[in-house]
Amino acid sequence: MSSKIVGTFVLALIGVAVQQATAQSFRVQCPASTITHPTAANNNSEPAYTAATTFVSTNPSAPANGYLVPSAHVNGAIKCQQISGGDGYASMGDGTQTYMFSFGPLSGLADIASGNPGTEFPNTFNTTYPGTLVPGDPATTPGFTFNGAVGLTPDLDCVSGNTIATAAGSALPCPNLPASGLDGHVDPRAIMDVGVMNGNIPAPLMAIDEDDEYFLTLTNVGMIMRPDLFEQHTVHFHGYPNASAFYDGVPDASVAINIGGSFTYYYLAPDAGTYFWHCHITPPEHLQMGMVGQIYVRPRQNRVPATTSLYSALQVQQVDLRTACRRPNDGVTPAVTSATDILCTNPLPAVQTGLNGGGKYAYNDGDGSTRYDVEYPIQIHGFDPNFHFVGMTFNPEGFADMKDKYFLLNGRSYPDTVTPGSMETESADSVKHFSQPLPAIINITHGQKALLRISDLDVTEYQTLASLGIPMQVVGYNAKLLRDQAGNNLYYTTNSITLAGGESLDVILDATNNTTGQVFYLFTPQLDHLSNDAENFGGLMTEVHIN
Amino acid sequence: MRPMNMKNVLLKTRLLLAAIVAVASLSATAHAAAPGITGPNFTLTAQPAYLTQPDGQAIYSWGYGCTRTPAGFKPSATLMPGTACPTMQVPGPTLIVTQGQSVSITLTNQLPTAAGNTSILFPGFNVTPAGGVAGLLTEEAIPGGTVTYNFVASTPGTHSYYSGTQSDLQIEMGLYGAIIVVPSSAPAVCTSPAIRSNLYGAAGANPETDFRLATAAYNHAKTCYDREYLFQFAEMDPNIHNQALAQVTARTGCVTGAPGCSLEVPTEPYHPAYFLINGRSMPDDMDANYSPMYPHQPYNGNPHMHPGENVLLRIIGQGRWQHPFHEHANHVRILARDGNLILSSTDPTSLAGPALFTTTTTPGVAMDGIFYYTGRGLNWDMYGHNPASTDTSAKLTCTPDANGYNTGPAAYSAINYFEWCQDHNKPLQAAPFGDVAGGGPVTLPDANIFTNGAWYGGSPYLGPDATVRATGPTGVTPPSGTIANSPGGEAGFAFMWHSHNEREITTNNAFPGGMMMMMLIDSREFTIDESN
Structure with a gap:
């Protein structure tokens, strides 16, 4: 297929995208702060884990009318990522080029290119590319270092609207607009230039830490080689405990994202472990065709200071009922007479090793055995x-x-x-x-x-x-x-x-x-x-x- | 351009098929337990009949069935309309016995004469056969003859049974089933209100009928359960069945032992095209138990549950392949393998089986596992509570127990029983459209850029009350309301449970189908009635 024909399809798709939606349908979401991570300045790195998060009601005088927000020991941070759903080609070991339905990176491009997860903190994700992204990037541009969200650009309607309203003394049309003007508004051209025919196998790597909030935006750029297929795509977080049906990515049980649309999946990071993710549209087709990737969750134990015993750090974790895995004689108050959660697998270890933190671990083992x-x-x-x-x-x-x-x-x-x-x-x-x-x-x-x-x-x-x-x-x-x-x-x-x-x-x-x-x-x-x-x-x- | 159009037509046909199917399953909402027949003396037969598949095919098969009304049914026939034990069914009748009982199964071979002898193996039990002829693995019944198997159901748990005669053909043809041994005495803690994860008979609770075979899977306090489902996995190669039918037909009237009065059906190479759970392909598996549409496939696969309930999964690999059965929404704690509890080597009160999100089914192996769902850790209130609302259901309270859940008698009548209280009232949406709390982390985009699924509840939230408050009585549009899990009626959280060898969620090369079902988490507003 000649590039001219491809270009025609691209134009056609953009046309469809513009016609379909009344509001802009490509968008990203990566708030610098949330009710769970209220201080923006603290959300761009992982704080040390020294104690379980404590909570207080937003309505102390009538707690039933409020909800719980952190009062101290805010753990974890905010992580964001954007991916394209579309198609592309890969090279097989015998030199054959193989066509794929596939996901590609639309954030963390430099990180993905160097074999790392494309998951970024807000202060990296919410940055704009200083030049013009071109098809094939980062492969096309030597020395490519950009890890922000592709397409992110100041929301000029909001910027000018707020300016006018301020001058007129009227209510701001966009009261929550950051000073940068970056509110998730994107330029679809950059997304189409980079995202089209840019499929990866495996799909972009994702990595988060326990206690993180994770915002994953899937942007459906269409499959250029299959213009007959108006395929939706989704993301299924495979293995996530206590998933919500809405964000589970099964099109039969939730929503599926049409061509020209973006959808942001939201999860609080689940228990540490190796998970994976894939499109759940017609799974025998979309998985075989390549829409499969990995996501792993790093344990809190990675953030335990080198001076703290891993055993006592795991005891501290039991205070947080969300992740507690109690067993008898685990030394935590109040004592329990039997395991309280039939599905948890990391109670305090039976043998204390006396090891301290400071390393990297696969799980919250409490004994350093997964270091x-x-x-x-x-x-x-x-x-x-x-x-x-x-x-x-x-x-x-x-x-x-x-x-x-x-x-x-x-x-x-x-x-x-x-x-x-x-x-x-x-x-x-x-x-x-x-x-x-x-x-x-x-x-x-x-x-x-x-x-x-x-x-x-x-x-x-x-x-x-x-x-x-x-x-x-x-x-x-x-x-x-x-x-x-x-x-x-x-x-x-x-x-x-x-x-x-x-x-x-x-x-x-x-x-x-x-x-x-x-x-x-x-x-x-x-x-x-x-x-x-x-x-x-x-x-x-x-x-x-x-x- | 013509091939492109063709593909589109195909695609649309598939979608239409899925929609029709979804309507069909709505008309017979069915959520059912692990039905079977009781003994301890069973009189079974092996007979041929045709199984129906969602592609319209009727597949010649062999199965075990009843020649007379069994001693009883569980759940009782008065609880489940249409309860029957036909002369042949796939899987065979689930035999439900109590630990310690002396079990006797008499099998009459009513297969076509050319099919030869048949038999049943009961792995895990010390079987004494009688009245048959010697076979390779056990005593067999000759055509028209009988054989009796006697054993003591010494230990509780889920087991498979299957043919021990020319197994490569006879199991493929459908001669397999399950035997469930319920414990002779369930631990007292399982019926204690102190751990009330179900509300059967609780004062003030939405009354639901208890369809369990027992209150615990084993004589062990960690095996209490609130609902149970039995899933038997097997695949089917229609070529083998068609050849068996052709040869049986050609040899009609032949005499046992006469030259040529036998089947020479090759069972390799093997190309299964049907992938069955309880003898049915999706979407048939989500129709009712004992549905008259499937006279020889009485058992379904259509799990429903409320948040917090411990659900016992009895999973058996029949057939000849392994299938990675992936349970969306949470892990499954494996309690036991082939009826053998897996306990800690240092503390017999503690479980030691793995917690899995994919439970591989292996031929001949039965697993018991516990699954639950609570929504713990979503970091937003899945009931969409809104203290500022005028709707009393939007302003329910959440009083955490020692584990953080809304339990206790005061909550028995509440639709948020077993809510995870740490997220109570916590908003999901930054600026919601409807009557749910705002200020949350996400902005839901224009619904026009989505395609809604047939099991989509219509909003991110659980239950009709929350969904109607968040979006209106039809959920988000388009389309106006979904059809298999309606926003105003059920609005459960739907999760797909399926083989992750994804080519097996097809029926004779058409997607969707095969080894797939939808599991529904229902809020307490929705009464789960397992009777149909």
Whole structure:
């Protein structure tokens, strides 16, 4: 398809977007402060966790008529992210360009390009790009460092309206407009320029901390290669405990976002763990086509000062009923006679290790047993090239005999898995895009530990990942610490793990006894998955380097 | 351009189909327990019949059924209209017995003669067979003959049963079912008002009928439950069924043991096109139990629950594949595997099974798990309470118990029973349109840029009162009101529970279908009636 035709589609889509909505339908949301995080200046970094948040009613004289707001120890911060829902191309291990339905980054572009989460604090998200973003960015522009929201621009209607009203002494039309004029209003051109044909596999990485409020804006830029499909998209936060149906992303049970529209998902960060997210529109199609990504939640324990015992810090957490996981004899007042929450998995550990905080941990373990030095998100997926071809060519798909031929770790097959940096693919707009930003190579300094956050979003079959030489210690499963309700750790050491699509698992690789220069392989013993379509070499494999 | 139009037509047809289906399931709102037949003496038969699928196909299958009225039904036939045990059903009748009972199952083989012998295996029980002929795994019933299996239901829990004869074909054809052993004595704490997560019989509460088989899954205080659902997963390759039918038809009247009086149906390569929960594909699984539309598929999969209730999930892998069953909305605490409680090695009062958001079903394996939903931690009041409202239901109070929930006798009659009080009155929207509190973190955009789902309750909030206050009696528009979970009637939180091998949520290559259901969290305004 020539770029001229693509351009015509882009114009047509913008036209549709303008006609459809009375109000502007692309928008982002990233408040600098909220009732939960009331002080804007404190919301651009993670404060140390020293005590559970205490609350007071907004109506102290008649608490029944108010609601609870923090009075002290405000924990967590605000995090924002914007993503596009659309299409794009990726490069397979055998050089084939594969068409995808896909999400792409519309914030944190520089961070995503360097393999990091594109999740930003408000003071980063709410910044404007000093120049003009062009298609393919950040791949097109050398030295690209912008991490703000694509398209964000001052709301000139509000700015001038407020100016006029102030001069006239009348009520402001936009009373909450920040001095910057940035109220979430966006210029759709920048969003279309960057977002169209800019799909990533895996979808943009997200990471938040417990106690954060998270604002995720999905902007549907349309699928240029499939103008016949007026596809909506959604985000399902897979595995979120006590999710709301409204923000669960299931189109049957909530709203789905039309082309030309934006929707901001809102969650208070759930319990720490490795989750993932995906579009929930026609899942066998949109997931197979590539609309799958990872989101992980870092534990409060990361914010416990180095002088504080992890055990006592976890005791402190029990004061917060939202996250309490009580067990008998956990030393917390008032004592309980049995576990109070059947679904929680991180009660105080049965054995006190006496370790202090200051490190990075997979979970609020209270004993330091999930400590790691470096973490790697690893997403297992598979592409069926026949389905992707059919998906590009206007034919009805078959589902029952879907058969993956490309087996992917972070959207790449071996040997691409160990290629450093972002992989780029020239899309049908004849522009190169960062299609696969996330390498799957694992680098560990000898003597240190790596946390692998492994999620599987394959839609056709179970996948096994085995480790040659360096054992895998499984500490978490389905975003839950492996611990019984009496506090005993149920970790196990293995050399292979098997996951279904829709599962996640946390593995620690311990390089304590390894030496610099060693190389190990993570690969699948399902030998037919060690291939890139017709190439009998590659597939679901990557390397672990001990440095 | 023609192919593009074709795709659009297909897409629209699918949507239309989904809409029709949704209306159909509304007309027979069905939310039901784990129905079955009681013994302890059962007289079963194995017979052929046709199963219906949502694509209109009738699939020749074999199943277990009853030759006479069983000793009883649970829940009782007076509670559930249409209760029956047909001569053949898939899955087979759920056998409900009590721990310690001596169970006897007599099976009569009424399959076509060419199908040969058949049998039942009861994994996990010490079975003594009698009256049959020797088979590979157990005694079998010859065509027209019988066999009896005797065992003591020694331990409680959920188990599968299935054919032990030419299993690759007979299980595929539908010869499988479940046996539930309820504990001989449930812990007293399960009926104590002190932990009242359900309100059966509570003074002042919205009366709902109790459809449970027991109050606990095991003789263990951590296994109390308020509702229960049984889901059996199996897949089906119609080619195998069609070949079986062709061969059976060709061999009509053949004599047992005569040359050629047997089936030679290849069961590989295997290409299943139907993915079944309790013998039905979505959306049929959300129609009523014992619906006359499915005479040989009496059991549904249509879970409903109120916030705070402990819901027992009895999940069995039948068939030959694993299926990653993903439960939206919360984790499931696995209590037991094949009837064996998983307890802490140091403290037998504590559970040690994993908490999972995806429960993999494995052939022959049964799991018991507890699920609940409370909305804890949403950081906004899901009931949309508004102290400034003139509506008394918008101004309900929330008195936290030791765990932070609105429980206790004073709340029994309130629609926000078991509300998470830390978020009480806390606004979601910055500047709401309707009668809910403002000042919250988010701005909901123009509803015109959305497409609403058939199970969308019409607002972000839970229950008709909150939804009508927030948006009006039809919820947000367009469309004007949703059809399967109406804003003014139910407005529950709907969550999809489905196989995450997503190609399995299709029926014969059409989406949606297969191993999928909608689970509804209903506020207390909505009476969950499991009788239909």
